[in-house]
Amino acid sequence: MASRLLTLWIAVLVLVPFFTDVRAQQVVDKIVATVNDGVKTELITLSDLRWQLALQPGVSIAPASSEDLNRALQTLIDQRLFALEAERIPGKEPDDASIANEVKETLSFFPSTADFESRLRTVGFESVKDPNFERMMERRLRIKYYLEFRFRSFVVITPDDEKNYYRDRFTPDFRRRFPGVVLPAFEERRRQINETLTEEKVAANIESFLDEAKRRAEIVVLGEV
Numbered sequence: 558m559a560s561r562l563l564t565l566w567i568a569v570l571v572l573v574p575f576f577t578d579v580r581a582q583q584v585v586d587k588i589v590a591t592v593n594d595g596v597k598t599e600l601i602t603l604s605d606l607r608w609q610l611a612l613q614p615g616v617s618i619a620p621a622s623s624e625d626l627n628r629a630l631q632t633l634i635d636q637r638l639f640a641l642e643a644e645r646i647p648g649k650e651p652d653d654a655s656i657a658n659e660v661k662e663t664l665s666f667f668p669s670t671a672d673f674e675s676r677l678r679t680v681g682f683e684s685v686k687d688p689n690f691e692r693m694m695e696r697r698l699r700i701k702y703y704l705e706f707r708f709r710s711f712v713v714i715t716p717d718d719e720k721n722y723y724r725d726r727f728t729p730d731f732r733r734r735f736p737g738v739v740l741p742a743f744e745e746r747r748r749q750i751n752e753t754l755t756e757e758k759v760a761a762n763i764e765s766f767l768d769e770a771k772r773r774a775e776i777v778v779l780g781e782v
Contacts, residue, residue, distance in 0.1 A: 586602050586603055587602060588600050588601070589606065589630065589778065590634065590776065590777060590778045590779060591776070592634055592637040592774055592776050593774060593775040593777075594641045594642075595774075599637040599640065599641060601630065601634070603782065604681065605633055606621070606630055606633065607621060609632060610625055611676045611677055611679065611682075613629075614667055618679055623781070623782060635767055638771070639700045639704065640699070641774075642703065642707075642766075642770070643699055643702075643703035646707070648699070648703055648706060649702045651695045656691055656694050656695055656698060659698050659701075660685050660694055670685070707766075708762045708763050708766070712755050714755055714758070719750050719754065722750050723743045723747075723750055727746060
């Protein structure tokens with residue numbers, strides 16, 4: 558009953574736009590979705606979607622297309638599920654240096670700092686030094702730390718896994734793509750194979766987690782974007 562009342566209350570809120578203080582102006586915002594894991598409810602607003610798009614090179618944000626906004630919504634639903642789970646597990650805390658490095662890494666995907674900051678201003682941030690932007694980067698880092706711990710730390714790739722990949726996947730693929738070229742020895746490609754298998758296991762484990770998390774969670778999309 559409490560969950561249903563909360564959903565109804567939020568549905569009423571979304572009909573009446575509320576305001577957030579950004580760049581000392583009043584900017585209309587609205588809730589577009591909620592994610593509840595049975596303990597806590599996370600809200601996703603229209604601003605969250607636009608902030609997410611601002612971090613994606615080559616994606617229009619003025620205006621943003623409905624297709625891009627909906628893709629951003631699905632990404633943020635996944636992030637909220639990770640964030641809720643991460644809160645239950647004490648982990649590494651982002652510091653100023655790690656946040657600065659995260660910003661620097663994000664900037665590397667854009668033509669210039671000026672180009673990126675122009676996108677940030679379009680969605681309501683002053684610059685990369687905007688406290689709200691830094692808090693967003695901090696939250697992204699917390700999720701990244703959780704993913705590293707939860708899904709990468711415990712991956713085990715055995716020598717047999719590596720040899721089977723080399724025999725069954727690498728060798729046929731190499732011969733198909735490079736006919737007549739001498740096949741690299743297993744030991745030459747072992748590290749690359751290990752990295753590939755690790756990434757595949759991490760991706761599979763994350764997908765499995767999200768499938769289960771979405772079955773357990775109450776995800777409510779409150780309107781089209």
